[in-house]
Amino acid sequence: MTSTEQRVAIVTGGSRGIGRETAERLAADGFAVVINYAGNKAEADAAVEAIQKAGGQAVAAQADVADETAVSAVFDLAEQTYGGVDVAVHAAGIMTLAPLVDLDLDDFDRMSRTNIRGTFVVDQQAARRLRPGGAIINFSTTVVGLKLPTYTAYAATKGAVEALTTILAKELGTRDITVNAVAPGPTATALFLDGKDDELIARMAAQNPRGRLGTPADIAEVVAFLAGPGRWVNGQVIRVNGGIA
Template sequence: MSNAHEARVAVVTGGSGGIGREIVERLATDGFSVAVHYSGSADRAEQVVRSVTDANGSAFAVQADVADEDAVSAMFDEVTSRYGGVDVIVNTAGIMMLAPLAETSLETFDRTMRTNVRGTFVVSQWAAKNLRDGGALINFSSSVVKLALPTYSTYAASKGAVDALTLILAKELRGRNVTVNTVAPGPTATPLFLDGKSDEQVKQMAGMAPLERLGEPADVAEVVAFLAGPARWMNGQTIYVNGGVI
């Protein structure tokens, strides 16, 4: 592949996670130089970087609290210093804590909104001002916004906000040649999804899709790669990647 400063550059927030890692590896395979963002999992982020560099790709790990504007600005300064600029941002960083609404603490609500909504807002704001011509911002929502499953009220509310931010930002960037879309996965076999669920619950959710399986991180990465590369006429959309659950 070309050297790092000639390649297109992607930043993947939450790049050490299940879907995030798959996206990093897929974009690196497509020739991107990739910044692997992490919040607290430095070891996992370095594992992702090694998987890319072992395959002759270019990647490095960078830490930031996505809800802290100064930390996000410093993160992008580091990426720009290393790679010269940013073409694609994939915003997978997020948290999910489940409970019935009546039993959800305000601390849980505030923490979820801080990461999932404020974090998306802060990163999107940087993207709006700084992505290079021909760039793409790909935010992450969830199919649960429409599925309306019990115990998901806080998480779904945070992702509904992401949908709204994304659709409006796409219109605000008129004339910039930057696309803004949201990917909304359904039930996907990641640690975030599987944590705390019984085998019976997992089996039940796998059966919701007509394809009768859970999604895999690679299924989601395929759509992200499309939006990051050839999908220049897809803009201002929420794309449900869920095997037909809804």
């Protein structure tokens, strides 16, 4: 059990990709971290072990982010283990790509449940429980602005996340809790790379002024800023994409 001076972060989707990189970065910055995962306990345990080996503090907690009872239990665990919660990073999300005319509505419903309802549930618990001086950091996508074909449904769910983020920032302003969203561009994660051939990946990397895909560390750096010193950034959607447009 640590003192209430310990800064504590919950990171949903924290067992892999950007979520894991963010969890490790926050731990390196001195946060105790609760890593939420959907189903792969082995990956979550590996993330916890990596943080602990580096001298940080972390525990894992399984929960479907769209299940309010399960998410409440994750916050309970954080409070019982570390004394409270200061930062909620909601990095969990799913993506299915297809032209609108072809998209299976079951896939749309699954994305909506995880990406929209999941954000609402996590943010609702965070709004109820975060200590003053805290931060909520949601995840959108640069595709909301790029408007790429086949991303219709995914971008629609993330547009909802952006609306929720900017309004919640106003609702929580008097409590000294900031609410922002990061919107990564093409980033070398399993979620992005799945189903794309080498030619397409190279073409997308070449579209960026920096000539490469983003990395999870590029995104985690911005999340760490919003979770720490970036107290005057509030109600914003930050396109973390290297300049792609």
